[in-house]
Amino acid sequence: MAGTSSMIVAGLTATALATVGYLGHRAADTVPPDLRHRSAGSPAPAPTSPRGDTRPTALPPRSGLGQRVVYSLRHDRVWLVDRGDRVRRTFGVSPSTVDPAPGTYRVTSRSGSVTGSDGVPVEHVVRFAAVDGTVIGFSAAVDGSAPVLDPRERTGGIRETRADGAAMWKFATIGRAVVVVP
Structure with missing residues (x-):
């Protein structure tokens, strides 16, 4: 009987380790290339989405007016937009496990670290x-790392x-609009 219990525990442990390894591998596949650790001085690769297609850098249509931050859920990309729809900067991000609904928000708080x-x-x-x-x-991340997402954990850090x-x-001060698009 003790031998059977040991075999069951060993089987469950092996299954759990395989599942964690698989989830870790899948999570690593979703990290945008511009957030992966690179050696100093190496050029950043062209951004791609977790699906492998090239992410558009053009400002999405119907993404608001005026100075704002635009965040595309589909493309895991952010645009910092000045007046006149002039894009100051655009970059890829690594999403959190919890997404905000599309809509317009305001920066409510900030923390240096x-x-x-x-x-x-x-x-x-x-x-x-x-x-x-x-x-x-x-x-x-202070160490430059991208998060390893666990779909069972509710995290909101993009x-x-x-x-x-x-x-x-520098751009997203308290009250600045943040427009989330699909």
Whole structure:
């Protein structure tokens, strides 16, 4: 009987490890190339979506007016937009496990540095929404890493590179519009 129990536990453990390995591999596939760790001085590859297609860099239509941050859920891309629809900067991001609904929000709070919900120290945190108690915002990992997403965990941190996070921090002050598009 003890031998059977040991075999069941061993089988369950092997299955759990295989599942975690698979989920980790799938999560790594969703990290935008511009957030993957690169050696110093290596050029950033062309951004691609988790599906592998090239992400558009043109400002999405019907994405608001005036100075604003535009966040595309489909393309995991952000645009910092000045008056006259002039794009100041656009960049890829690594999404969180909880997405805000499409719509217009306002930056409600900011933090220079905190620990992210995944335990990673982050900086330039710009918060703009909440979904069922999960706060949604942009941030950059101090170590430059992208999050490893666990679909069972509710996280709201949309990860950017440190350089993009610094640009977001300067642009997205309290009250700035954040337009989320599908």
